[in-house]
Amino acid sequence: MGIIVNANTRAIVQGITGTQGRFHTKLMLNYGTNIVAGVTPGRGGMKIHSIPVYDTVKEAAQRHEANASIIFVPAPFAEEATFEALDANIRTIVIITEHIPIRDSIQIMAHAKDNKAIIIGPNTPGIITPGECKLGIMPAQIFHQGTVGIASRSGTLTYEIADGLTKNGLGQSTCLGLGGDPIVGLNFVEALKMFEKDRKTKAIALIGEIGGNAEEQAAEYIANKKPAKKIVAYVAGRTAPPGKRMGHAGAIVLGKSGTAEHKIRAFENVGVKVARKPCDIAKILAKDF
Amino acid sequence: MGIIVNANTRAIVQGITGTQGRFHTKLMLNYGTNIVAGVTPGRGGMKIHSIPVYDTVKEAAQRHEANASIIFVPAPFAEEATFEALDANIRTIVIITEHIPIRDSIQIMAHAKDNKAIIIGPNTPGIITPGECKLGIMPAQIFHQGTVGIASRSGTLTYEIADGLTKNGLGQSTCLGLGGDPIVGLNFVEALKMFEKDRKTKAIALIGEIGGNAEEQAAEYIANKKPAKKIVAYVAGRTAPPGKRMGHAGAIVLGKSGTAEHKIRAFENVGVKVARKPCDIAKILAKDF
């Protein structure tokens, strides 16, 4: 099973006619993802990799009974695209787009909450339930079916860690990029809750980084709820100089709660083992399997 | 008991320092309404008729455990005032103010709906549960405790009819002005549902007028739900020339569904007796008591 996406996911691609949309639709189809339609306003009627393209999400969703969307549209149009998906009753939305203004993201999340929808991202590699569904841009060959659930704030670092797990014989139930922006949809706590309920998931890896307090909130949740499943963490940015921007706004060091040290201590205080290097995640988990 | 307001109502007055606010606060206090505080931004600390005035609704509501508000502020500030009351967890709001732009009223109603609040008005004389609570500007001497529930789209016409009832020995459970604007909060159907549940109410009078389709909706509701209580109606504007504005926008004749004839027929078709003159309401009801 895994969480959020699986063999029953019927996805549309918003922005399917753009370079990235087209390229990754192909890769998702190759992986076996059930992409049922694409949407690009003004391009209705054409086909991309045999997938029908519509002018509106409403048409695409209704005709193909879609239940998920992956968004590739440029940042200035991402808010609109998400709203359009929400209004068409799509309740699982992966926003790949990066550089979305914070003001727009805040509106996206508020409207999604009103609609009880799951937003993954923005600025995420997406989500993959290996062997069932890939709704994202991650290199598929890295991932294998298994029992480790991964939730990560970082894109490529997730691949790094999943690759390490796979090479050590540890497959994944679902691997989830939360997105690298200051404002994202799904967070660690919500992902933890889902992984706890998922029967296939036996262990959970949380990949954090400097900035914000999502890791601290996860630690607090773990302290209160004491999940039965094994949890391991990694936090990137120990050596990031405070106050400097590390590539995206999500990584600005904001006070103590934003530092890697603070996050690592928060995890360790509640009994979560924290890997020093990405490759140590696999070593820590391997001991238990 | 009656509906919405009763002896347990603890109301604040927004715009208490204005001429109308001040005047009607006095009259409501005289009636025995539990007015616990007033609000006028910038006037916090003063007293009106011994009632403390606050700068914000939040303070007034929290310190005095208010559960209702009556709004007298000028039209350009009415949207803000209603939002402030809603944000302070007040869930019964009577908007006396007239001439509120439609665009503002639409926002008021949407936000009230999100908060599951009851809005009475705008452009309403308010609501009175005789002998318990008057939250409005109606002349109190007209109303008497009794068993007829009145819901009306018109202000003074309501007094006319209540006066007629009282003089014929028919008191009222609650008398409610829905407001004369095109966009109002509570409507006939919602008022009907409440009156049906209210044990004190034995009969219901609906006072409609030309414009909109609130009467037709009420008729449809009556056809579907077949309420057990006796319902009588009056519709003003039989002789109104179509297309002319009758004093407020709420009375524009819009197509057939806006005419008095259409509304009267809708009521009669579902077995509701329609009075030809306001004073006939009392005559029709008197037969049954």
Added chain:
Amino acid sequence: MKLFEYEAKEILKQYEIPIPRGELATSPDQARDVSNRLSAPFVIKAQVLVAGRGKAGGIEFAETPDDVKAVSARMLNIEIKSLKVNAVWIEERLKIKKELYFGITIDRSKRSYIAIASFAGGVNIEEVATKTPAQINKMIIDPALGFRNYHARQMAREIGYSGKAMLTLSQMFRKLFQIAMAYDAELIEMNPIVETIDGEFVAVDARLIIDDNALYRHPQYKKRLLLENKTELTATEIRAKKAGLAYVQLDGDIGIMGNGAGLVMATLDAVHLHRGKPANFFDVGGGASESQIVSALDILLSDPRTSVVLVNILGGITRCDYVAKGILKAMEKCDSKKPLVIRLVGTNEEEGRRILTETGIHVLDNMDKAAKRAVDISLGR
């Protein structure tokens, strides 16, 4: 408040919605000059604030500037539905492939704005709605979201367009919504939007009614509303409006004044039931001041059409003592011999009654009786 076609089109132009090239003219010569700057053929449209001007001779075609002058001369000389034509709009006539409708108005029962689109524009949209409702596409506008680009695209799709045409059309829809919000429109519509044989979309006629209650946000129009020759209001209606009163002229002889639209309508109905004919609808509204009562009565008493004046006041916010004082002042001021029938009950009723009775004026407390008395007087009974 209704805007003239040329005012509405000016706004559309500011928002870059395509409209036919055109200009306003207030004289036949100016009409010819204007058309010299445009390309033939032409359309000449009377600028009057009533619907249905086409059937009343308010829209005509012309091939040459001289024709335009002749047509304009005729049009500037007529009345349409009793309103004088003070200006004509001259514009280039398009080659029509299809006529569409798009409008935004209020849906009272949904408590929101509603967008309406149809591929069957160019005729009375209410008729289409009644006879072939399937040709009308409606969309309730979520007050929190507004009418977004994708909503506009959905509507353009629903009336049959796709690809680039859908995008162009949806932008027009979306802009009209922006105008509706910016101008507090109670109703705004482009009817028809013409799809030309070249595949362009052009708003050929535009209606815009501004919510009167929002006019304080639009002072330029508020000012224009009460300019003579620039309004659909009669002189008396303008006078009432300036005094902050709601007055509508009717064709009977019983002047009627009351407080509250519902009560005044019921009074009209009561007069009718007794076979009388109201001269007007006159609502002094809630909380009328003494001076408003004076203005209102002054208008009624000085109207040569009224034989009797019926005042029906039931005081809530309106205080009976103010009304009584106003009545006395008005009678003093007008020195009218016209009979007055006064019904006065409600807030400060005793005081009001005392003021009037002291000066010998009889006051009734029953509306139906007051209506009957007024009718009796008007019929000389």
Added chain:
Amino acid sequence: MKLFEYEAKEILKQYEIPIPRGELATSPDQARDVSNRLSAPFVIKAQVLVAGRGKAGGIEFAETPDDVKAVSARMLNIEIKSLKVNAVWIEERLKIKKELYFGITIDRSKRSYIAIASFAGGVNIEEVATKTPAQINKMIIDPALGFRNYHARQMAREIGYSGKAMLTLSQMFRKLFQIAMAYDAELIEMNPIVETIDGEFVAVDARLIIDDNALYRHPQYKKRLLLENKTELTATEIRAKKAGLAYVQLDGDIGIMGNGAGLVMATLDAVHLHRGKPANFFDVGGGASESQIVSALDILLSDPRTSVVLVNILGGITRCDYVAKGILKAMEKCDSKKPLVIRLVGTNEEEGRRILTETGIHVLDNMDKAAKRAVDISLGR
């Protein structure tokens, strides 16, 4: 993007938020001229894009225009936190009764804007927040509602004001929110707002950071961002930014480039663990094009501080074949002898690896090993 104090104050002024009378000067003479137009006493403030300039000599007082000239001459000659002072802001010094704080920023965990007010302004607000959190009033801003007048009034009440003072202050708060939205602020603050002994409220310092991702909506600032002498960025950082790359200069000797902020940070961490010193943080981001890879490597190879360059690419949107081609082109272009350590896995990995191996470049597939190799080279091991 950080705005200069004078830029932020210009915006405040447009929104009619009271600020002290003041002007910008870029030379000591101009500073004196400016102060002649103002009333003594004066404050001279260095216009640099770093926090804490006060302690670094960036804020001084003066009594006469000649004093202003002298102070400005000194200030225009220094560097504050390694940034040259190119301009000073001269303004009238106020008579302070009280200093307040008001700011708006992002609350990540609530996914919304948050307003922060305190009656203990004028010092580091983070310090107040840590030591005496009760002196900080916070309000989460509902994205659907925004920060309305009554929210502003509530906050003004909460920091102890009522009556007219509350109204005045709340209007300043509300306007700051409007600015925050209009300018896509990540952070905006007035610190301090001075309550003068005359009871006026004046925003004495203003900070505004625009969300970089929203700069496309604010072209005037986007343009300014990359002007030399007008930015907090180093020359290399400007160069990287122009190429669409995220670069931060550090003080070691191992040039590091990767794709994805997390991966690059992990690479920095790994280099540290092996006791190496990164020269920089360099994220080429998702879907980097060949030419971006060329620009990035060009910057690193031509940096005299780097002894070795570590490339760590794990391809998702980024395609390994593009990266490989970019690496070859960059090497050709720079003709650098600097050792390159390349780690390349992910999308189109085989093709990328083939391209590089064919030209004799060794490619690693393990990040930790690559980090170790780079450190070994830098330490001459």
